[in-house]
């Protein structure tokens with residue numbers, strides 16, 4: 491039920507900090523130690539490469555998962571769009587582990603890959619919000635997202651839940667390999683949950699940004715580098731699917747290789763700047779687009795902010811920034827759709843669960 495909320499999407503955006511806390515609780519024992527299915531741990535220990543298979547928003551979460559798993563657990567990870575993987579399978583390593591990410595657990599494109607790789611005898615883990623779903627039943631192992639029912643077509647809380655569970659998987663894999671981390675991952679997740687809550691409390695600021703940047707826009711660009719880039723892909727998808735503004739996410743460095751030709755007077759450009767190692771580089775990209783007339787907004791993070799940044803996010807651990815960076819982008823998409831009179835929860839041409847290939 492929507493309760494007092496005008497739309498499920500807004501309710502689900504607001505639920506994200508609660509979902510984070512549920513995940514932290516579910517994957518911890520009473521001594522605050524990570525508690526993951528032993529079989530999952532063994533499967534990860536036994537593999538030489540992880541293949542993440544997903545579609546849409548879940549695919550975007552997969553890219554953040556790759557970064558976290560490679561950085562914390564030093565296991566190579568590939569991320570593939572399910573429909574492409576089916577017809578154009580890459581060369582596989584000797585001992586692959588397939589990880590399917592799917593909110594619904596019913597996505598036909600992902601299932602087609604699962605059926606194929608099971609026939610080839612490979613192990614599969616499904617990360618899903620629906621434990622009894624097809625992808626969960628047909629895989630060897632399941633990790634639950636604990637996001638609760640997601641009703642709005644545009645996925646929000648499932649995305650952040652997927653990232654949190656992938657981070658927990660990465661930490662577990664690191665522990666299994668005897669790697670010691672120099673931070674407390676569960677505490678960092680809790681800090682991220684608090685930061686998300688601070689952001690969901692700032693809806694008015696987001697609505698104002700929509701009025702200034704997106705209400706009348708025909709197209710929009712999201713730029714970012716490193717982990718911000720993957721959040722840009724997600725921000726663009728959210729905006730496209732519910733507000734019908736043509737939007738693209740780009741790696742900041744790729745702009746000058748073609749896309750910058752599209753920047754003209756007033757083009758909205760949303761830049762993410764939450765990573766210390768690329769802060770200088772992304773800000774030069776902002777200058778480049780502003781010099782060509784872009785109506786830019788910069789979303790940065792405490793500690794890396796500069797004068798005139800549009801919005802400064804609370805500081806969180808560098809590997810977990812997507813959890814907080816995505817929240818303003820979800821809200822921008824929501825208010826853009828609202829101000830443009832779109833059907834927020836049920837955008838045209840889309841279904842919640844895509845059960846045809």
Ligand code: F6R
Pocket residue numbers: 545546547548549591592593594595596597600643644645646727728731843844
């Ligand atoms: C976007 C969206 C879709 C889904 C995609 C995969 O907001 O919801 O892109 O992420 O259809 O769905 P699942 O995760 O159910 O496999």
